[in-house]
Amino acid sequence: MESKQVINIRRLVLVSILLAIMVVGLGAYTRLTHAGLGCPDWPGCYGMIDVPESAEQLAKVAQTFPGQIVEPEKAWNEMIHRYFAGTLGLLILAIALISLRLRGTGQPLILPLTILVIVIFQAALGMWTVTLKLMPVVVMGHLLGGFTTLCLLFLLYLRLKPYRVPTSDWQVKKYAKFGLLGIVILFAQIALGGWTSSNYAALTCTELPICQAGWFEQLSFENSFDLVPPEKETYEFGHLDHHERVTIHVLHRIGAIITVLYLGWLAMVIFSRSQTRFFKRSAGILASVLLLQLLLGISNVWFSLPLAVAVSHNVVAACLMMALIALTYSLKRKI
Numbered sequence: 001m002e003s004k005q006v007i008n009i010r011r012l013v014l015v016s017i018l019l020a021i022m023v024v025g026l027g028a029y030t031r032l033t034h035a036g037l038g039c040p041d042w043p044g045c046y047g048m049i050d051v052p053e054s055a056e057q058l059a060k061v062a063q064t065f066p067g068q069i070v071e072p073e074k075a076w077n078e079m080i081h082r083y084f085a086g087t088l089g090l091l092i093l094a095i096a097l098i099s100l101r102l103r104g105t106g107q108p109l110i111l112p113l114t115i116l117v118i119v120i121f122q123a124a125l126g127m128w129t130v131t132l133k134l135m136p137v138v139v140m141g142h143l144l145g146g147f148t149t150l151c152l153l154f155l156l157y158l159r160l161k162p163y164r165v166p167t168s169d170w171q172v173k174k175y176a177k178f179g180l181l182g183i184v185i186l187f188a189q190i191a192l193g194g195w196t197s198s199n200y201a202a203l204t205c206t207e208l209p210i211c212q213a214g215w216f217e218q219l220s221f222e223n224s225f226d227l228v229p230p231e232k233e234t235y236e237f238g239h240l241d242h243h244e245r246v247t248i249h250v251l252h253r254i255g256a257i258i259t260v261l262y263l264g265w266l267a268m269v270i271f272s273r274s275q276t277r278f279f280k281r282s283a284g285i286l287a288s289v290l291l292l293q294l295l296l297g298i299s300n301v302w303f304s305l306p307l308a309v310a311v312s313h314n315v316v317a318a319c320l321m322m323a324l325i326a327l328t329y330s331l332k333r334k335i
Helices: 004-032 055-064 072-101 110-131 136-160 167-198 242-273 277-302 307-332
Strands: none
Touching (some): 004 072, 004 136, 110 136, 136 307, 242 307, 277 307
């Protein structure tokens, strides 16, 4: 029988997962509403714990941050994201401390401590996002850090959850290695999406399936993927030329096609060869989330990146990764 402490930590991890999904969504909303520099400092906003709006607060801002114009809506978008991210960080700290108390009982320890280290680095990336004025590699790293935190929390939840894998489905176990490859492919595609967003290239290609006519002649790889860009006063709204943005977007589209084909094949082959409801359901969930993500991606192009669809595209990408992790983990699990 499970101890009360194990049950409590599993519940805490579940709450953290739900909060991490919200943080991913809020991060996307902040980025897509161009609110990443809504507060010019970190971790507060113009030296305050909330957004300055009163006459007295604005007068203080004018002295401390001369020349800065306070945009309350953007500042609140940024601060709400920070409040949720900070709360998530505290929950992860609590999980790590409880895991230390449970060491020696067979409960995971390395994974909770790894998540804590990642979330500390994620906080640093959040600070650098502001201080380095939305440098693309930092923004992309911050996005990937959020996804990584969420996925490792989900993996921790799977490890803490006592469930049994059907032993009669031994013939699909060999696809665990293909699941791992799928995780690598999907992670690379999410990184390409982050690079596309952080370089403001999401609206560069306006036609399907690849780009508008003449896209091949416009490809330019020389500076499209330079991680260290030329020094700029700010990288808000991008610093690359049109051809470089086309290149980034086209590779994201090609990556999407590869990802859909590969994960679609993986879901189909596991669904067709499995003999139990357990793996058929897991494969079905993966296929359903993959289809939803594909439709959201098409909608982003078709409707010119509506905010709700673009945010959903980020959140569903996280859900797709979790579905793939759950399937792969179950394929590798022995009992």
